[in-house]
Amino acid sequence: xxxxxxxxxxxxxxxxxxxxxxADQGLLELAKNAYDADATxxxxxxxxxxxxxxxxxxxxxxxGMNATAIENGxxxxxxxxxxxxxxxxxxxxPAGNKGLGRLAALRLGRKAILRTRPDDEPxxxxxxxxxxxxxxKVRVVEDVPVSIEKAASTLPxxxxxxxxxxxxxxxxxxxxxxxxxxxxxxxxxxxxxxxHVVLDAPEFSDLENLVKNAYFSDAVYRLRAELxxxxxxxxxxxxxxxxxxxxxxxxxxxxxVPAVFELWLFILDSKTFSTxxxxxxxxxxxxxxxxxxxIYEDGIRVAPYGGADADWLEINLMRVRSPEERPSxxxxxxxxxxxxxxxxxxxxxxxxxYIENDEFFELKRFGQDALKWLAQKRMALAESKxxxxxxxxxxxxxxxxxxxxxxxxxxxKDPKAKKVIKRAxxxxxxxxxxxxxxxxxxxxxxxxxxxxxxxxxxxxHEISHPIGHVDKLLEKIENKVLEPVKTEIQGLVTLxxxxxxxxxxxxxxxxxxxxxxxxxxxxIDLHRVIQDVSSDYMPVLSFGGIxxxxxxxSGSPSCLGSxxxxxxxxxxFFANSVKAFDRTGTPSTxxxxxxxxxxxxxFLQIIFSDSGPGIIDIAIExxxxxxxxxxxxxxxxxxxxxxxxxxxKDLGGTVSVxxxxxxxGAEFKISIPLVSDGS
Numbered sequence: 001x002x003x004x005x006x007x008x009x010x011x012x013x014x015x016x017x018x019x020x021x022x023a024d025q026g027l028l029e030l031a032k033n034a035y036d037a038d039a040t041x042x043x044x045x046x047x048x049x050x051x052x053x054x055x056x057x058x059x060x061x062x063x064g065m066n067a068t069a070i071e072n073g074x075x076x077x078x079x080x081x082x083x084x085x086x087x088x089x090x091x092x093x094p095a096g097n098k099g100l101g102r103l104a105a106l107r108l109g110r111k112a113i114l115r116t117r118p119d120d121e122p123x124x125x126x127x128x129x130x131x132x133x134x135x136x137k138v139r140v141v142e143d144v145p146v147s148i149e150k151a152a153s154t155l156p157x158x159x160x161x162x163x164x165x166x167x168x169x170x171x172x173x174x175x176x177x178x179x180x181x182x183x184x185x186x187x188x189x190x191x192x193x194x195x196h197v198v199l200d201a202p203e204f205s206d207l208e209n210l211v212k213n214a215y216f217s218d219a220v221y222r223l224r225a226e227l228x229x230x231x232x233x234x235x236x237x238x239x240x241x242x243x244x245x246x247x248x249x250x251x252x253x254x255x256x257v258p259a260v261f262e263l264w265l266f267i268l269d270s271k272t273f274s275t276x277x278x279x280x281x282x283x284x285x286x287x288x289x290x291x292x293x294x295i296y297e298d299g300i301r302v303a304p305y306g307g308a309d310a311d312w313l314e315i316n317l318m319r320v321r322s323p324e325e326r327p328s329x330x331x332x333x334x335x336x337x338x339x340x341x342x343x344x345x346x347x348x349x350x351x352x353x354y355i356e357n358d359e360f361f362e363l364k365r366f367g368q369d370a371l372k373w374l375a376q377k378r379m380a381l382a383e384s385k386x387x388x389x390x391x392x393x394x395x396x397x398x399x400x401x402x403x404x405x406x407x408x409x410x411x412x413k414d415p416k417a418k419k420v421i422k423r424a425x426x427x428x429x430x431x432x433x434x435x436x437x438x439x440x441x442x443x444x445x446x447x448x449x450x451x452x453x454x455x456x457x458x459x460x461h462e463i464s465h466p467i468g469h470v471d472k473l474l475e476k477i478e479n480k481v482l483e484p485v486k487t488e489i490q491g492l493v494t495l496x497x498x499x500x501x502x503x504x505x506x507x508x509x510x511x512x513x514x515x516x517x518x519x520x521x522x523x524i525d526l527h528r529v530i531q532d533v534s535s536d537y538m539p540v541l542s543f544g545g546i547x548x549x550x551x552x553x554s555g556s557p558s559c560l561g562s563x564x565x566x567x568x569x570x571x572x573f574f575a576n577s578v579k580a581f582d583r584t585g586t587p588s589t590x591x592x593x594x595x596x597x598x599x600x601x602x603f604l605q606i607i608f609s610d611s612g613p614g615i616i617d618i619a620i621e622x623x624x625x626x627x628x629x630x631x632x633x634x635x636x637x638x639x640x641x642x643x644x645x646x647x648x649k650d651l652g653g654t655v656s657v658x659x660x661x662x663x664x665g666a667e668f669k670i671s672i673p674l675v676s677d678g679s
Contacts, residue, residue, distance in 0.1 A: 006142065009135035015077065015103055023108055023170055024178035025352060028303065029101025030058045030161065031182060031197050035300060037062025037159065038089040044182070045200035049170040056108065056166070061158040063088065064118040067148050070128055074114065075146060077103055090194065093298035107132060110165035117157050125153035175201055177307075184294060185301045189216075189262070189335050195299075215283045216333075218276050219264035221378075225370035229258045229340070233366055235373050246377045250369060256362035257341050261370050263293065263334035265327050293334035293367065295354075297341055304353055305336075312353075313367045318375075325378035327371070336367060498543075523675060526557045526604055529566045530595060537574045544578055544591065551596040557604045559672050565647045570595075572640035573608045573668060580612035580665060592663055603653070603671040612665035620659055648672070 027044060034042035039062030048054035065074060086093060106112040112130045127149040134144045182197045216222075222238045231253035237246040266272075266287070268280050293313050294306030304310040311317075311329055319326035338345065344359040354360045404425065412418045474493050481489060534548060541548055574593075581591050592611040597604055615623060624645045648655040653672040661667020 006140040009138060009141055009144075011141065012103065012107065012132075012135060022177075023105070023174055024181055025303070026101050026103075026105030026108065027056070027058070027178060028181055028185065030105050031185060032095040032300065033102060034058070034060035034062050034159070034197075035092065035195050036087060036094040037064070038087045038092065039063075039158070040194060041196050041198065043198045043200060044178075046170070046175065049166060049175070049201075050172070051169050052166060054166045054169070056105075056163040058161040058163075059158065061156065064116045064157050064159055065126065066118040066121055067126055067150065069118070070114070070116070070126060070148055074102075075128070095298060095300040106130060106161070106163060108166055108168075109163035110167065111163075113162045113164070114159065115162075116159040117153055117155055119157045122157075123152055123154070125151050125155065127151065180289060181301075181303055181307070184290065184306070189296075215266075215278055215286050216264050218266060218273075218278055218283055220267045220272060221265040221374070223261070223263040223265070223334075223370060223374050225261040225366070225373075227254055227256070227259045227261070227363075227366050231255060233369075235370055237374060237377060248373065250366075250373075252369075254362045254366045256359040256366070257344055258339040259363060259366070260337045260339060261293075261334065261367050262337075263327070263332055263371070263374075265374075266331045268331055287330065287333060291331075291333050292329050293332070293336060295336045295338065297338040297345075302347065302353065306334075313364060313371065315371065318368065318371060325375050325382055327374075336363070521560070521562050523558045524561050524563055524566060526559055526566065526606070526672065527552050527597065528556070529563055530570065530597070530606070533567050533570045533574075534595065537571075540574075540578065541593070544581055545589070546578070546581060546591040546593060549592065549594045551594060553597045553599055553604075557597070557599070558675050559604070559651060560675055561651045561672075565651055569644050569647050569670065570608070572644050576640060576666070577610040577612060580610065580614075583613055594663065599674075600671065602674055604674055606670045606672070607667065608670075609661045609663045609667040610665040611663040614661075614665050615657070615659040620657065623657065644668075 031042050031044065037060060039060035042058065042060040045057040045059075046054070047057070049056065110132055112132070114128045114130075115125055117125045128146055130146055131144075135141065138144055179199055179201065182199050185197055217240065220240050222240075223235070224238070225233060225235045227233045233250035233254060235246075235248050235250065236244055238244050266283060268284060270280070273280050273283075292306035292311065293315070295302040295312075305312045315326075315332065316328050319328050344357075345363070346355045346357070347353070348355055408418055408421060412421060474496060477489075478493060530550065530552065534550060538548065577593055590611060594607075594609050596607040596609075598607075599605075623641050625642065645655060648670055651672050653670060655668060655670045657669075658667040
């Protein structure tokens with residue numbers, strides 16, 4: 001007796017929806033299939049996809065398929081005969097692989113219909129229909145035959161795939177993500193490449209028009225780094241006029257595939273754009289869609305690199321670690337072009353990026369080294385400018401002092417009057433020097449705080465990855481442990497999950513507070529910032545059993561300043577309240593925080609109160625001094641309220657405090673001058 005492997009219809013779900021969970025990934029594979037068929041255009045039409053039962057049609061003008069190609073290629077899953085072969089007409093390196101992404105796309109609906117007209121059989125069309133509901137009624141996949149029908153046709157060569165009866169509606173964000181990925185798919189950096197994907201959906205046209213308006217020429221710097229097949233690399237940087245300003249070679253070698261890394265860096269300020277035809281707003285909107293470093297292999301983008309939350313070169317993390325002259329994903333667009341993939345870089349089965357092997361990490365190291373080299377060159381230039389400015393300032397100061405002395409000698413003849421004037425000038429200079437020393441002391445203080453903040457942000461970023469694996473590990477433990485032991489450990493598993501969620505809530509806060517765009521000065525909606533910060537802190541408060549009540553006045557009061565200043569004030573108040581509630585002897589119930597606002601003669605008063613123990617163990621006049629803290633754990637820096645005082649002052653406001661407020665705990669009152677009450 002002999003037997004063979006058989007597959008349950010459930011395997012289709014495992015290989016389709018579960019392996020490729022996002023609809024856009026599967027549809028991208030169909031677009032890649034059209035590219036592999038030497039199509040110059042692929043059109044994906046969406047009809048009623050925002051509700052269940054809609055349909056998706058994919059049409060291309062490629063070479064089509066005959067019956068043999070349908071049977072041995074299109075219907076064959078898990079095998080790829082494309083690797084190493086170039087396409088027949090355009091000699092493209094095939095981008096599709098194994099058919100699992102195609103399976104996921106076809107299973108979006110209850111039925112998939114293929115109509116294809118091969119170039120080697122003019123006037124002939126083949127049709128194959130897959131009825132997915134039929135697989136629910138059989139024991140094994142092989143029990144459902146798929147017939148291939150042949151008929152005459154007057155339509156041009158190409159293929160049409162219709163996915164009908166969508167099982168699940170596509171959200172607007174799904175369509176927008178698909179739009180962005182299709183636009184970026186065929187390398188917009190290079191202009192027209194001979195292959196164009198069109199999405200017939202309202203969301204697509206707006207995005208496509210935005211991307212077409214390329215602003216590469218407005219970049220202040222363009223980095224080009226080339227990695228050769230022998231592992232050596234060279235770097236060069238061009239200014240916005242196209243002149244090369246820096247060049248150099250890498251000190252190390254890289255054991256990976258040859259590649260070229262290009263990065264366009266924008267300085268988004270009014271001074272830079274005073275000489276540009278485009279506006280900062282236009283470039284920001286463009287970068288919001290196209291920004292980040294994308295990877296292209298054989299002219300086709302490899303998802304998800306460069307997409308939202310896909311900062312694979314860790315540009316933002318590198319900026320947090322060393323912010324001076326570092327780019328971010330908000331002001332850059334780049335591409336890593338793989339020149340020759342000899343098989344060392346392999347895409348994952350779910351087509352969501354490369355397998356992270358040694359060769360991939362070497363490619364990543366190459367990109368990061370190029371960014372570090374660029375930062376070093378920019379820092380050297382900035383330091384040179386600072387030193388020159390210091391020398392000029394010192395020379396100008398001496399020149400002004402000499403000029404003052406000569407003016408006194410020339411204009412004041414009375415010796416007594418001259419002595420009085422010189423004494424007054426010396427006193428003024430002494431006051432100026434004391435003010436400068438105070439500013440230097442403040443600078444040292446805030447540099448220390450910046451170091452602590454950057455360290456905290458790096459820690460938060462690094463720890464978020466292992467935290468993300470905790471749920472998976474706990475799930476594995478639950479699946480492996482049998483009853484009744486599972487019941488016994490369930491409480492411990494729940495506690496572990498709660499601890500994980502609390503830690504995750506704390507680690508996310510520094511990353512949110514340190515975003516660079518929050519430091520821009522402008523008109524700030526105070527109520528909006530209060531609501532956003534409160535929302536960010538809600539997970540932390542809930543873990544401590546703390547209830548938060550907002551009592552905001554009507555309207556949208558605005559002040560002149562930065563979001564970072566307002567957030568810094570509120571963040572310190574929240575942190576102090578949370579620590580106060582954790583003090584020994586503080587009741588675990590009736591933990592309340594209120595934030596109340598009211599208008600007072602052109603100012604907005606913000607009253608922050610809690611029901612904690614109040615301000616104890618420190619004199620009320622000492623709480624604003626740097627280094628003063630009542631934190632029992634000795635982990636407090638004592639800088640929090642110093643930051644509050646200075647931030648309120650920078651906003652042109654005042655701050656006061658009560659040891660015991662209306663709720664029984666500390667109460668802070670801030671008055672900030674308004675530019676508009678928003679009423």
